[in-house]
Amino acid sequence: MPEQVTSQQRPTIAITVGEPAGIGPEISLRAAWQLRGEVNCVLVGDAAFLAQTAETIDPEMRLAAVSWMAVSDAGLPRFPADRLAVIDCPLAEVVVPGRLDSRNGRALLQMLDIAIAGTQMRLFDAVVTAPLQKSTIYDAGVAFTGHTEYLAQKTATPQVVMMLAGGDAPHPLRVALATTHLPLKDVPAAITVEGLLRTIEIIHADLQAKFGIASPRILVTGLNPHAGEGGYLGREEIDVIGPALQAAQARGIDATGPYPADTLFQPKYLQDADCVLAMYHDQGLPVLKHASFGRGVNITLGLPIIRTSVDHGTALDLAARGLGHADCGSMIEAIRTAAHMAAASASSRKS
Structure with a gap:
């Protein structure tokens, strides 16, 4: 059994991988893998789909799936820096790159709920979100207007x-x-x-x-x-x-x-x-x-938690062309910014 995470380890950042038919899963994997030595990135998404994507991106990329139930009960296990943890949020349907499917909409909200709850429980130091397609969730029967509004609602933040x-x-x-x-x-x-x-x-x-x-x-x-x-x-x-x-x-x-x-x-x-x-x-x-x-x-x-995101959308057109066309630069900066904010917040609480 892996050791439990302590406050002395690398900052732990939850990354919701976003719309599965877009570039979110790819840029999340690439950025998390690149930063694995300085940040403990925990991906939140469909573990099987992410494992398949990772294998195509880089066969050396290693993932370790855990369930949210186990994490919420016993805490987040610590894996070595050569392995990325994934909290499994199974999708309802197989992903076709570039093609939206509202049947996966509620799983996307579950990703957000896990990241928010885990941060409130101090399992994560911050949340980084890959882009969502609002229509996927709205067409699934949920009145969703965006990440920001949803985070405010879930954390009871008035403005x-x-x-x-x-x-x-x-x-x-x-x-x-x-x-x-x-x-x-x-x-x-x-x-x-x-x-x-x-x-x-x-x-x-x-x-x-x-x-x-x-x-x-x-x-x-x-x-x-x-x-x-x-x-x-x-x-x-x-x-x-x-x-x-x-x-x-x-x-x-x-x-x-x-x-x-x-x-x-x-x-x-x-x-x-x-x-x-x-x-x-x-x-x-x-x-x-x-x-x-x-x-x-x-x-x-x-917000009472730290949340950063990329400066672009789901780029369905790029995703439809296959892996290797997306730039993960904004995701790298979003993760680093979240880590720096987490460190500043910890220092502020101590002072």
Whole structure:
């Protein structure tokens, strides 16, 4: 029987392998195998399917399947670094690469449930998620809107913040969003003083607790062109964003703005910033993805657990072409980021 994991071992990260018909299983296996010496990666997915995939990728890749029932009862066994643990979540149907099958939808939710529960039980230090196809779960009869919303619901978190990170130290680019997947016409009404203040507070708290940044500096964009140009191009900066920033500053948070988004993303402004808060999805993320697509990391702030993910989707077209076409770079960065956040969080709890 393998030895039990202790807190002195490599950080233990649960990796949900995502939509089985997409590139998630391949990039999860490749990244976990590459990082096996520095991170104890525990894959959560169909063990037989992953073993078959691993054999095709690299015959030297060795997996060890365990059941969630055994893990939840007795703890996570420790395997040597030349073997990847897999918590088995059997799929209902055989996987055809590139072809979605809603009959596998509920198994995908089971993967998430196991990763969340295991992290809450301190079996895992963090969760990393490979991309899902929302329609697979929705067509299985579950009203699923995405990883972030599901994680918030399962952890009873009233508000979370989406942040993407990319680029190299010492000045990585981090971009958080005040709103996420909304039609552009709905964005102004969704930005309120109270909501924006809470978003800034979440960013500040997690940069401290999960990134180890003692005094985070947050730069906040305006909503309108030229940050409203004194009200000539819109009043949201005056009526909403400005008051939220004043309230944050009164609470000791170094959050400044609102800055025009078209000029803010320059090295001379970003070099001393720890995060940029953009007002909507396509205001902040094109810059981040241009700078680091394929190496970016999606991070959910505000959760009681650490969760990171890749910066791309399921890539069904690549999966349909067979193994060997997917780039696991973003998954590698997501795992490393989760491990670094886990270490920072452990240090924060001790201090």
